[in-house]
Structure formats: C-alpha cells, structure tokens
Amino acid sequence: MQRHLLSKKALLFIIVTSFYIVASAQSSKKPNVVFFLVDDLGWMDIAANGSKFYETPNIDQLAKDGVRFTQAYVPSPICSPARAAILTGKNPARINLTQWIGGPGNPDYVRNLPLEEVVFPELLQDAGYNTIFLGKWHLSNTEGGEKYWPNNQGFDINIAGHHRGGLYIKNKYFSPWDIPNLDNGPEGEYMTDRLANEAVDFIDKNNTDPFLLYFSFYSVHAPFSAPEDRVEKFNKKKDALALTDADRFAEETEAKKPFQYRTQQDHPTYAAMVNSMDMAVGKVLNKLKEKNLADNTVVVFFSDNGGLSTSEGTPTSNAPLRAGKGWLYEGGIREPAIIKWPGVAKAGTVSDALISGMDFYPTILEITGQPLRPDLHIDGKSLVPLLKNESKKVHDVLYFHYPHISNQKGGPSSAIRDGDYKLIVFLNDNTFELYNIKNDIGERHNLASELPEMTNHLYKKLYDWWDEVDAKFPKEFVKKAPKN
Numbered sequence: 056m057q058r059h060l061l062s063k064k065a066l067l068f069i070i071v072t073s074f075y076i077v078a079s080a081q082s083s084k085k086p087n088v089v090f091f092l093v094d095d096l097g098w099m100d101i102a103a104n105g106s107k108f109y110e111t112p113n114i115d116q117l118a119k120d121g122v123r124f125t126q127a128y129v130p131s132p133i134c135s136p137a138r139a140a141i142l143t144g145k146n147p148a149r150i151n152l153t154q155w156i157g158g159p160g161n162p163d164y165v166r167n168l169p170l171e172e173v174v175f176p177e178l179l180q181d182a183g184y185n186t187i188f189l190g191k192w193h194l195s196n197t198e199g200g201e202k203y204w205p206n207n208q209g210f211d212i213n214i215a216g217h218h219r220g221g222l223y224i225k226n227k228y229f230s231p232w233d234i235p236n237l238d239n240g241p242e243g244e245y246m247t248d249r250l251a252n253e254a255v256d257f258i259d260k261n262n263t264d265p266f267l268l269y270f271s272f273y274s275v276h277a278p279f280s281a282p283e284d285r286v287e288k289f290n291k292k293k294d295a296l297a298l299t300d301a302d303r304f305a306e307e308t309e310a311k312k313p314f315q316y317r318t319q320q321d322h323p324t325y326a327a328m329v330n331s332m333d334m335a336v337g338k339v340l341n342k343l344k345e346k347n348l349a350d351n352t353v354v355v356f357f358s359d360n361g362g363l364s365t366s367e368g369t370p371t372s373n374a375p376l377r378a379g380k381g382w383l384y385e386g387g388i389r390e391p392a393i394i395k396w397p398g399v400a401k402a403g404t405v406s407d408a409l410i411s412g413m414d415f416y417p418t419i420l421e422i423t424g425q426p427l428r429p430d431l432h433i434d435g436k437s438l439v440p441l442l443k444n445e446s447k448k449v450h451d452v453l454y455f456h457y458p459h460i461s462n463q464k465g466g467p468s469s470a471i472r473d474g475d476y477k478l479i480v481f482l483n484d485n486t487f488e489l490y491n492i493k494n495d496i497g498e499r500h501n502l503a504s505e506l507p508e509m510t511n512h513l514y515k516k517l518y519d520w521w522d523e524v525d526a527k528f529p530k531e532f533v534k535k536a537p538k539n
Contacts, residue, residue, distance in 0.1 A: 085182070085265040085423055086396075087352040089343070090415070091336055092141070092269070094134065094191055094276040095380055097362020097373045098389045099320070100329055108292060108320040109329045113337030114393070117356060121395030122404040122442055128472070129360055129412045130434075130455050132380055132387030132465065133158070134220060135193050137359040137412055138271075142174040142194075142208070144416030144432025148456040149524040155220065156196050162458055162527040167199040168208065173431050175416045176209025176267055182425055185211055185261045189250050190271035192216035204236075210269070214253050215246075221276050222246060228273070228280045245282055247274050247328070251335035255342040262346045265423070270339065274328045277367055281327035289323035289330075296321050304369070307378070309499075311481060314464045316365045316379070317372040325370035353422050354395040355415060361387040366463045377498040381463025383455050383470045383479050384498050396422065400442040409450045409472065414438050454520050458482055458528050467529050471517040478503075478513040482532045487514065511538050 098104055101111045103118040104125075129137040135155045136147035147153050150172065152165040168174075176186050188205035195203030195218045205213040215237040222228050228246045231239035240249050254270055296319075303319045320326070336356070343349040362371040364379030364386060373379045373386035380387055392410065394400060413435035417427050421437045440446035455470040467482035475493040480486075489503040489510050503510045515537040520526075528534065 084351060085184070087265055087343075087348060088179070088184075088267045088419055088423065089339060089352055089354045090267070090269045090419075091339075091354070091356045092138070092190075092271045093332055093356075093358045094272055094274060095360060095363050096275055096329070096332075096358035096391060097364070097371050097379060097386065098358075098376055098391055099373050100275070100358075100362055100371055101333075101391050103393075104391055106320060108289075108296075109326050111329060111333040113333045113340060114356060114391075117336070117340070117354060117395055118393050118403075120397075120402050121354065121393050122400050122406055124392040124394075124410055125405060125407045127357070127390050127392030127410045127412075128388050128453055128455075129358075129390055130388075130453070131457050132360050132382055132455075133457065133459075133461060134191075134276075134359045136457075138192075138194055139168050139172075140434075141357070141359075141412045141415055142168070142176070143172045144175070144413050144435035145172075146413065146434045146454060146456070146524060148454075148521075148526045149433065151525075151527055152194075153456060153527065154459045156193060156218070157220065158462075159460060161460075161529050164459075164527070166196045167203040168194040170203065170207065173428075174209050175419055175432075176269065178209075178420060178425055178428070179267050179423065180209055180211070182423065183265065184423075185264055185266040186269070187212040187214065187254075187257050187261075187266070188216050188269045188271065189214045189253055189257075190216065191220065191273045191276070192271070193218070193220035201235075212257070215250065215273075216271070221278070222273050223278060227278050245331065247272065247331045247335050251338045254335075254339050258339070258342045258346060258348070262348055268339070270335075272332055272335070274332050275325060275370075277363070277370075279322075279324045279328065279368060279370055281324055281331055285327035285330060286323050289326035292326070293321045293323050307365070310378070310464075311466050311483070312464055314365050315369070317369045318374050320372050322370040350397045352397070353419070354393075355419075356391065356393040357412060357415070358390040358392075359412075361385075361389065363463065365465075375497045378465070379463065381461030381465035383457060383465070383468045385492070385496065387463075387465065388455060394418075394438065394442060396442055401444060404444070406441055406447075408441055408448045409453055410438060410441070411435065411450065411453055414449065418442075452516065454517065456521075456524075456526055458526070458532070467532070469517060469521070469526070471513050471520070473513055473516065476509060476513060478510060478517065480514065480517065482529055485533065485535055489513070 376386035378384040
C-alpha cells in the first residue's frame, strides 16, 4: 500500500516537472507572428469599429484581447504601394512604388518590389523563423516573373501568391482557380475557406519552431462573390433594413470630380465576404489555441487600403469617413488595426495614436527580439512603447503620396497629417484642402483659406519631404515653392 502511494507521488512529481519544463520551454521560445492583411477592408467594415450590418465576431474578440488602433493609416490609398510599405518599412514614394502594379504610369513607377529591399520576413528567416505567405501578393508584374514572388522575398512557403491582384479569371473565388502555387480544390471550394485550411495545416506541421504566418486575403476585393447560404443570411438583414437607393447613396459635389458614394452598409454579398474573412481569422486563432500556441503568438490585423465606396460596385460605406479606396481622404487611408501581444499589451486597450502600416516592420522585429534596423525601415517606428503603455504616441507627422489617377475617381494628390490637422495637395491643379480631423472627421470644412499660415506651414513640411524622398509627380504638375 505504501509502495503504491509512493508511486502515485512519484508520478505526480513527474507530471508536474514535465509540465514545468514544457511551460518553461514555451515561455523562452521566440513568439510566433500571425499577420492578417485584408484587401480593401474599410475602417468601418468591422463591428469593433462600429459596423451594424457586417458580422465580425472573431475580429471583435481579437480587439477585446488586444490593442485596437483608431487612427491607423496606410501611406497610399491603393494596394501595391501599401503592401510594399508594410514589408519594407518605407514610404512607397521613397522607393517609387506608388501605383497598383499594372495601373497607369504617369508618373512612371517601379513595377516589382526590388529584391534589394530587405523585407522583415527575411530578417525573421535569418533569426530561425519558418515563414509562410498565403494569398494575394501583387508586388510584381508578369514581365518580372517568379523572380519577384514571395518565395524570393523572405518566405519559405508561398501559397497562391503571384503577380495578379485579384481573382478575375475562371471561376473567380470558387475552385477551379487555375492560379500558380495553389492546387485546385473540389469544384466550388471558396478561396477564403481554402486559404484558412492551408493556414491551419501549416500550424499543425510547424508548431515546434517559431513561425511567421502572413495571411494576405484576396477578399474583400472585387469581384464580389461568396457561398450562397452566407449571402442569403445577409439578404434577410438587407430586407429588414428596407433601404432605398436614396438612403444608400449620396452625390459628392465638392470633390474635384463629382461622384456618387455609398452612405449605408447593406450589400449582402460584400457582407458575406467580410463574414467569411472573419470566419477564416477565427479558424486560425482557434488552431493556435488547440496547439497551445495562443499565449506565445503575436497577432496583427490590418487592411491595405480603404473600403471601395465610390465606384466599381460601391459595395461598402466608410461613413463617417469621406470617400474611400483611391482617395487621400480618410476613407481611403485610415484602416482597421489590431495587435494582440499576450502577456504584454493590455487586453481591450483602445489607442488613438497616429500609426502607419510602415510601423509593423520594426514592431515585429522588437517583439521577436531582433535588433531594430532604422537603416532599412526608414519611415517605420516601433509600436512597442504604445503596446506596453509606455508612451501615447510614436508619430507627430505622417506623409502620403499618390501622384496618379485611381480607378475610383481619385486624382493625383499628396498629403500630410500633423497632429489634428491634415493638408491635401491636389497635384492636377495645385489646390489645397486643410482639415481639422479631430473636429471634422468627415473632412467637410476646408480651412485652407481661413488658416493660410497653417496651410503654408504644412505645405512647407510636405514640400521638404518631397525633396527628401525624391517624390515623383505627373508630367503636368508644376511644383510651387511654399511662402517664406
């Protein structure tokens, strides 16, 4: 009897000791990084930011578990430049990748993310991380070929990443897709679901060494399609709202080119795409929990540009923000952003600090114990002081440069956000619009003529920044010096 009791004690000791060893090993392991990048998701497209029509329970929970940023920006209102900024930590104007690759070229721009750029996944690779890219790349063109695809830019595994920016051919979001780096699934398999399955399969197979999982959704970019049962769910919600087109849309008459924009969210297919994306996020997060990795995994959630609200189907509303994708108004460049850092960043925190997509590079380096590389991420600043609540801001000023005509009716423009003020310079006619974003989030009261000194002060900063980054301009643009 005594021997039996001793064996129980010994067994208990072994179990407790083993648990301690495993726990200690996990706590000393470098944190994993999961980066969710959604295509064309607007600032108001998640319930955590105020959407009443879309359903995003997994993202909302992520916000409750992490830090939600209310003033997170991308330096360009278009996908390829914004994506390059995230990976390089540089403003797209600095590397002259200022247009979506394949778009009109006045001025001309770089059409492949240069291999000379050291992107942050490469540094994580060097630090022993297993790295995987899933989804949309759009940082190369057809002429550049596979040389510029993710597997040559810091990723061990590349699933579905190639030159094309959307799922426009074949069956679009449903298999067979016939795209590189992804086998066709069963007929009718939904792309968002498939990428989620690939992500959890990677986690199943790579849960002993640290990893970077960069999940770059094709959704919610056009073309708009989703499984019928998910669309029907939102059809019922739309019918219950009973909006008319007069309720849904308004005319923008104060912009350079008048246009119609959406003011209400009730697009069933778009809502189903948002919901499917949220389901994919949930599937990955649940797998992390299942593998006991959640407490040692940093999760980033972000979008590459604002919601599509002024053309090409106008599926979403960014209200109260003005305009959307393709514009330097807030609707085009302010994005939903969440960072979860278990055990460090206080859950449920809401920060109104100005941050940029360029900041994720140094932030991820610091979180994973790598030295910062300001020689590389020239324009990005680590958000760790914000995440640790050691500071309330990392940027005083942010710059934006989109010297092209967008598909969404936006014109060539450049902008500066300095404190509460934002100046937009429209390059086609050298006109200024000045807004106090704190008091006028919808950018409706142009203060340029009322505050000429502030307008000139911000223009001088922007002008000097143009010289610093060697910004390119449309051929028609006449660069005028600010007043002394």
